[in-house]
Amino acid sequence: MSDNILELRHIGKRFGGVQALDDVSMTIRAGEIHCLAGENGSGKSTIIKVISGIYTPDSGEISIGGETVAKLDPIKAVNHGIQVIYQDFSLFGNLTVAENLAMNTFVMQGRKRMDWRAARALAQRALDRLGVSMDLDAEVGSLPTANKQIVAIARAVVADARLIIMDEPTTALTRHEVDALFAIVRDLQAQGIAVLFVSHKMREMLEISERLTVFRNGRKVAEGAMADFDEAAITRAMTGAEIATDHYHFTDRGAEPVLEVRGLSVPAAVDGVDLTLKPGEIVGISGLIGSGRTELARALFGMEREMRGEMRLGGAPVRPRSVQEAIALGIAYVPEDRLTEGLFLGQSIKRNMVVSILDRLKKGLFLDRAAMDAETARMFSAMQIAAPDAELPVGNLSGGNAQRVMLGRWLLTGARVLILNGPTVGVDVGSKATIHAIIRDLAVREASRC
Known part of the structure; x- marks a missing residue:
């Protein structure tokens, strides 16, 4: 089996007159934390939907675990171990933690009735793998954002994920919660699970990722070890320009407060x-x-x-x-x-x-x-x-x-x-x-x- 979980070769995708992806090639290795960066509209969301089988590329090949996959669809992607955690987490807010974690597995098994004991056991195993503790009977809709994210990650682990794609996972998290998330991501890596980390936040990219791929206008414009990049280099790759960091200096002219x-x-x-x-x-x-x-x-x-x-x-x-x-x-x-x-x-x-x-x-x-x-x-x-x-x-x-x-x-x-x-x-x-x-x-x- 190949050490590469995923290989994209010369992927192209067009929507009407817009070339959303243009000759994109990309590799993600087993157990790797890989960052995908780019401005809004650069093609990040499109490539995620290609990887997860939602979009069929107009050209190019997709290889998962060394096997070329024709006509990838969402079910095939999940069966190949690809899981996407979107910003809204796609959880059932009115169901408990245990029910959310067991639901997909029981559906795939064709169960007609809910086995509460088995659901709790399955959920507990998933949380144990992440090294976290949580009330299995809590309704997911009542949980803080950080805990909802943990449930989404645990659900991916239950599905035997080999590659987890996290789309802007730290947008609504505090620094303490980001640190806790990064600990979980590194634990996933230790278990051999690859993580594709999609983010706008430079410092977090540099902190968590080993390799970086940058998109601009539907094309891959930079790729390499994260150690070879700094914030300025990532910004140049994303925008194609130098972004000046200006500071505002207020001069108090003695005006009355507004x-x-x-x-x-x-x-x-x-x-x-x-x-x-x-x-x-x-x-x-x-x-x-x-x-x-x-x-x-x-x-x-x-x-x-x-x-x-x-x-x-x-x-x-x-x-x-x-x-x-x-x-x-x-x-x-x-x-x-x-x-x-x-x-x-x-x-x-x-x-x-x-x-x-x-x-x-x-x-x-x-x-x-x-x-x-x-x-x-x-x-x-x-x-x-x-x-x-x-x-x-x-x-x-x-x-x-x-x-x-x-x-x-x-x-x-x-x-x-x-x-x-x-x-x-x-x-x-x-x-x-x-x-x-x-x-x-x-x-x-x-x-x-x-």
Whole structure:
């Protein structure tokens, strides 16, 4: 048997007029931790779906364990030991840990009834292999993100995985949880299981991976031992350019604060926070998941009815009790989870952009479509949004472009205070640099008015 778990040779895949994968060759060895990097739209998701049998390549060959596999489909991929853990984990939230871990095995065995004792035993063995302890009777939907991920990994182990693909596995994890995940990944490696680690996070790539493959525009542009790369080299390979690391230097010109908060509290989340924000100033608020940073942001945006404390905007006391009141006061909020809290995924980019200013766009009983087009075009330019048509569904955009739509939406309101909750979560290095540059430019322009 070959030491290579997976070999892709000259893989090509086209969707309409878009060449998603162009002559891609790639090898993953047994027991290897291999990182796959690339910007959004580089072809990472497409190659994962080719490996897992969801997409059939237009050209090229796939070899698993030294055997060339024709017409790979999802069932064949699983039978060959390939498991994918997507960002949503694809678990049954209303079932217990034991039921989630036993479900696929029992279905494959053709069982007609649930054997609870066998399910618990199977689940316990899987968790023991990972060296973790968990309540087998806990509903998965009630678990924290890190534990859901462990259940997903354990399910792959139950299925005798030889290659586990982890798609952005650390997006919602704290540093402590990342360390625990990496310990599990290294334990999988010790058991001879290969891991393909797909991530945007440079430091984590360098920390966990032995080899690296980089995609750009559907092509493999770099590959080699991780020891041969640093953050700058990975960035150059991903973007094809040097990404400057600029810092924002705020100069206090003595202007009155635009926002003042004294003793802000939210029950069970935030206790007695004081905060001052001056025009053109960028204030960072950091904390682990559950530390209260999101509740603080929501309170400032009128989303926490039980907020206590004093809040002043431009020197005047305010207390927004709703999102509508906050917007009217000139406060804007970009949530951390743009997919569930920020965007109307089935609606067009244009509609998502102008939804915050519909009252301003009214022309009698209808909306002024010329004004809608003008405002959208202005924000496309200002936010550097890469999309061929503003009428496309916003759900089709990459994470970086979708986040810029969110920023543009709130800038159209002329907000005096812009609250950004994790503004670069789930975006690639190039988009992150662009978003940071936009934020710096906004602050510079605001500071220059004072």
